[in-house]
Amino acid sequence: MSLTVYRKAHFNAAHRLYRKEWSDDKNAKIFGKCSNPNFHGHNYELEVGITGTIDPETGFLIDMKLLKDIIKEEIEDAFDHKNLNVEVPEFKELIPTMENIAIIIWEKLRNRIEQQFQITVKLYETPRNFVIYNGN
Amino acid sequence: MSLTVYRKAHFNAAHRLYRKEWSDDKNAKIFGKCSNPNFHGHNYELEVGITGTIDPETGFLIDMKLLKDIIKEEIEDAFDHKNLNVEVPEFKELIPTMENIAIIIWEKLRNRIEQQFQITVKLYETPRNFVIYNGN
Amino acid sequence: MSLTVYRKAHFNAAHRLYRKEWSDDKNAKIFGKCSNPNFHGHNYELEVGITGTIDPETGFLIDMKLLKDIIKEEIEDAFDHKNLNVEVPEFKELIPTMENIAIIIWEKLRNRIEQQFQITVKLYETPRNFVIYNGN
Amino acid sequence: MSLTVYRKAHFNAAHRLYRKEWSDDKNAKIFGKCSNPNFHGHNYELEVGITGTIDPETGFLIDMKLLKDIIKEEIEDAFDHKNLNVEVPEFKELIPTMENIAIIIWEKLRNRIEQQFQITVKLYETPRNFVIYNGN
Amino acid sequence: MSLTVYRKAHFNAAHRLYRKEWSDDKNAKIFGKCSNPNFHGHNYELEVGITGTIDPETGFLIDMKLLKDIIKEEIEDAFDHKNLNVEVPEFKELIPTMENIAIIIWEKLRNRIEQQFQITVKLYETPRNFVIYNGN
Amino acid sequence: MSLTVYRKAHFNAAHRLYRKEWSDDKNAKIFGKCSNPNFHGHNYELEVGITGTIDPETGFLIDMKLLKDIIKEEIEDAFDHKNLNVEVPEFKELIPTMENIAIIIWEKLRNRIEQQFQITVKLYETPRNFVIYNGN
Numbered sequence: 001m002s003l004t005v006y007r008k009a010h011f012n013a014a015h016r017l018y019r020k021e022w023s024d025d026k027n028a029k030i031f032g033k034c035s036n037p038n039f040h041g042h043n044y045e046l047e048v049g050i051t052g053t054i055d056p057e058t059g060f061l062i063d064m065k066l067l068k069d070i071i072k073e074e075i076e077d078a079f080d081h082k083n084l085n086v087e088v089p090e091f092k093e094l095i096p097t098m099e100n101i102a103i104i105i106w107e108k109l110r111n112r113i114e115q116q117f118q119i120t121v122k123l124y125e126t127p128r129n130f131v132i133y134n135g136n
Numbered sequence: 137m138s139l140t141v142y143r144k145a146h147f148n149a150a151h152r153l154y155r156k157e158w159s160d161d162k163n164a165k166i167f168g169k170c171s172n173p174n175f176h177g178h179n180y181e182l183e184v185g186i187t188g189t190i191d192p193e194t195g196f197l198i199d200m201k202l203l204k205d206i207i208k209e210e211i212e213d214a215f216d217h218k219n220l221n222v223e224v225p226e227f228k229e230l231i232p233t234m235e236n237i238a239i240i241i242w243e244k245l246r247n248r249i250e251q252q253f254q255i256t257v258k259l260y261e262t263p264r265n266f267v268i269y270n271g272n
Numbered sequence: 273m274s275l276t277v278y279r280k281a282h283f284n285a286a287h288r289l290y291r292k293e294w295s296d297d298k299n300a301k302i303f304g305k306c307s308n309p310n311f312h313g314h315n316y317e318l319e320v321g322i323t324g325t326i327d328p329e330t331g332f333l334i335d336m337k338l339l340k341d342i343i344k345e346e347i348e349d350a351f352d353h354k355n356l357n358v359e360v361p362e363f364k365e366l367i368p369t370m371e372n373i374a375i376i377i378w379e380k381l382r383n384r385i386e387q388q389f390q391i392t393v394k395l396y397e398t399p400r401n402f403v404i405y406n407g408n
Numbered sequence: 409m410s411l412t413v414y415r416k417a418h419f420n421a422a423h424r425l426y427r428k429e430w431s432d433d434k435n436a437k438i439f440g441k442c443s444n445p446n447f448h449g450h451n452y453e454l455e456v457g458i459t460g461t462i463d464p465e466t467g468f469l470i471d472m473k474l475l476k477d478i479i480k481e482e483i484e485d486a487f488d489h490k491n492l493n494v495e496v497p498e499f500k501e502l503i504p505t506m507e508n509i510a511i512i513i514w515e516k517l518r519n520r521i522e523q524q525f526q527i528t529v530k531l532y533e534t535p536r537n538f539v540i541y542n543g544n
Numbered sequence: 545m546s547l548t549v550y551r552k553a554h555f556n557a558a559h560r561l562y563r564k565e566w567s568d569d570k571n572a573k574i575f576g577k578c579s580n581p582n583f584h585g586h587n588y589e590l591e592v593g594i595t596g597t598i599d600p601e602t603g604f605l606i607d608m609k610l611l612k613d614i615i616k617e618e619i620e621d622a623f624d625h626k627n628l629n630v631e632v633p634e635f636k637e638l639i640p641t642m643e644n645i646a647i648i649i650w651e652k653l654r655n656r657i658e659q660q661f662q663i664t665v666k667l668y669e670t671p672r673n674f675v676i677y678n679g680n
Numbered sequence: 681m682s683l684t685v686y687r688k689a690h691f692n693a694a695h696r697l698y699r700k701e702w703s704d705d706k707n708a709k710i711f712g713k714c715s716n717p718n719f720h721g722h723n724y725e726l727e728v729g730i731t732g733t734i735d736p737e738t739g740f741l742i743d744m745k746l747l748k749d750i751i752k753e754e755i756e757d758a759f760d761h762k763n764l765n766v767e768v769p770e771f772k773e774l775i776p777t778m779e780n781i782a783i784i785i786w787e788k789l790r791n792r793i794e795q796q797f798q799i800t801v802k803l804y805e806t807p808r809n810f811v812i813y814n815g816n
Contacts, residue, residue: 003239003268004268004269005234005235005266005267006265006268007265008264010807013720013721014718014719030471032473033760033761034761036761039694039719040692040693040694040721040760040761040763041722043806049268054235054236058155058166058167059232059235059236082718082720083719083720087716095466095467097466097467099413099467099468099469103462126690127723128415128416128417130414131411131412131413132411132457136410139510139539139540139541140539140541141537141538141539142540144535145536148312148398149312149313150313175286176313176355178314179314179398179399190507194439195425195502199438216312217305217306217308218308222310223310262282275779275783275811275812277779278810278812279808279809280808291601291602303602329699330699330710330777331697331775331776332777332779336809337712367603368603369604370549371603371604371605372598374547375545375598399552400553401549401550401552402549403549403550403605418670420585421584421585422584422585423585444626444627446558446627447558447583447585448556448557448558448585448626449556450587451671488577488584489577489580489584490584491558491580491583495580495582574743638739639738639739640739643685643734643739643740644739646683647681647734673685673688673744674685675684675741676684676729677683
């Protein structure tokens with residue numbers, strides 16, 4: 001009997017989309033306003049889904065307080081009120097598009113969540129643009 | 137040509153998370169504030185998804201008014217403004233976690249929805265915690 | 273130069289609407305399903321507004337972290353995961369309608385927020401029913 | 409490494425549900441208030457999902473500005489502020505239920521989005537009724 | 545001790561903005577796509593606020609079930625799934641802009657709500673455009 | 681007959697809260713994580729309210745397309761995807777708290793909206809923190 005439980009969280013961060021091997025013109029052409037060298041930012045809204053089976057004793061798939069704490073430690077403490085390009089090591093060489101941020105979030109959670117559970121990451125960059133990644 | 141149609145509904149209820157075989161200390165340790173013996177409560181937001189093929193004559197997968205009525209009879213009338221532990225028979229021996237509530241909702245709908253349709257239940261316990269169950 | 277800043281918070285609680293001087297019939301007639309003796313519950317969504325002038329040095333009307341902490345101490349810690357009728361002293365003799373809960377919240381905040389600021393309380397009992405109180 | 413990116417859009421339109429081979433009575437019986445011969449209308453909220461792999465150079469699955477423009481040209485310009493039955497050729501012979509609208513949207517996008525990408529269409533007809541179609 | 549309680553409701557309707565004394569050109573110039581002679585439509589979201597004092601016996605400002613019923617009889621039954629220009633008498637000579645719809649809703653409610661209460665009408669025509677009217 | 685119409689808009693921006701006359705320690709003490717020298721950012725959600733009387737010929741208080749264009753020219757084009765501290769002249773000497781941003785938005789709109797109309801600005805910095813300013 002498999003279910004998925006979800007926990008929402010959020011963080012605010014600055015970023016820019018920019019590829020250092022490219023000219024400024026090419027960066028502007030590909031990334032538009034998002035390549036602004038002075039940075040811009042977002043309220044990122046995150047939904048983490050955990051798929052697995054219920055523990056018949058507790059009726060829980062996973063302790064949601066534990067999940068909340070893992071998200072806080074791995075994601076909120078690492079990303080909130082940060083400049084993703086400058087201050088988050090994973091984005092030193094990786095462009096912080098919403099796709100790449102979702103993959104990094106998934107990988108950071110994968111290291112902390114037991115292997116019997118599958119993980120899904122849904123990340124809103126704006127109210128109109130979002131991404132889903134589940135490790136496949 | 138398979139689609140899924142969704143209908144939202146909601147109900148308000150009281151509950152507590154508690155396992156009578158366990159000591160009060162163990163209940164408090166596992167369930168935290170949710171084991172409060174005086175109960176607490178939630179506005180449960182429900183989304184029911186029905187997967188199947190379109191009737192080419194009507195352009196409907198299922199009559200949404202019929203679906204609305206089934207949800208009202210099976211779920212809203214049974215759970216709304218109720219104490220789940222005390223007044224809902226399915227939770228006399230089953231802890232009313234959001235996971236178990238979603239499974240019970242799915243089973244009650246399965247008895248009423250024709251077998252050609254698959255059913256998905258998404259249940260929000262709070263704006264930040266929710267669960268999806270589709271019978272698998 | 274007067275503005276109003278707002279902070280959202282939430283708490284989950286059980287309650288019932290019931291007047292002990294009245295017969296069960298009269299309670300059922302006036303309060304309907306809300307008078308269920310076994311209680312029901314809600315996710316209460318709260319918006320606290322603080323009206324005042326900006327401190328020109330900080331650009332803040334009030335420190336939002338301080339406001340968040342006051343709301344947590346006075347409202348969330350006191351009401352969250354509680355049975356309002358049984359466990360919250362203010363509702364021992366006062367029916368916990370959304371109107372009365374809003375007034376109590378306002379009064380508890382009034383004791384903690386400096387007098388130079390006006391306070392507005394907006395409280396959602398369900399996504400469709402809510403109340404605003406500003407102390408007048 | 410497969411992800412899905414989503415873009416939201418919306419359009420307002422009038423429609424009626426009606427099958428010309430049927431009597432008015434049968435239309436009223438099957439479609440209820442939705443068969444009103446004078447039309448009614450909706451704010452349709454649309455979420456388009458595109459599934460594929462990331463371009464490692466850009467960190468993009470697809471250029472979201474391009475996706476936004478395709479949705480505008482194919483869907484918003486064609487449907488917004490229109491009477492679907494009268495003015496949109498696809499619904500001359502096809503009843504504009506939310507299911508059929510979702511299928512038409514999917515087909516119009518399929519003609520414009522490269523074949524390496526899968527497409528998912530989620531369409532809200534009202535805040536409580538919606539449909540998902542992914543071409544299978 | 546004055547408060548305001550709010551109740552949300554909604555209705556779907558078709559309309560067009562059009563002044564018959566004007567040429568088609570002038571209508572198109574002033575009202576743009578909204579003057580489409582074949583109509584378009586919206587999901588109108590309505591919030592009705594009632595301001596008054598609490599009944600100390602019940603803790604209610606007004607019986608929310610009564611308010612819900614009045615909104616249903618006066619507004620939802622009259623407007624839902626209707627063509628406002630063609631089927632709603634108030635808009636035979638009055639252009640159904642969101643401003644005018646809000647005024648008509650306020651007047652219809654004023655006839656049904658006791659004079660001791662003040663009434664506020666908030667009407668969303670789209671998620672981005674809305675209007676507030678309180679009778680002054 | 682006075683009403684208020686509202687238009688929603690949004691912009692994404694980076695900022696930091698920092699007072700150059702103060703030491704880094706004092707900035708950190710007063711502004712916390714918001715004083716990060718590398719900046720962070722937000723999706724700012726904006727609601728602009730315009731209060732006035734209806735034009736009886738059009739049924740409009742103001743042309744919403746005109747209002748949308750003014751908001752785009754004055755606010756979105758000036759702030760979106762920008763670093764408020766570095767690139768927006770109004771915040772060269774003024775700390776870009778949400779309170780100050782709301783005041784600047786109000787003043788920029790005041791220069792463009794006819795004097796017969798009153799203006800209200802509601803600005804969400806996060807889903808939980810927002811501010812209202814109406815020029816008084």
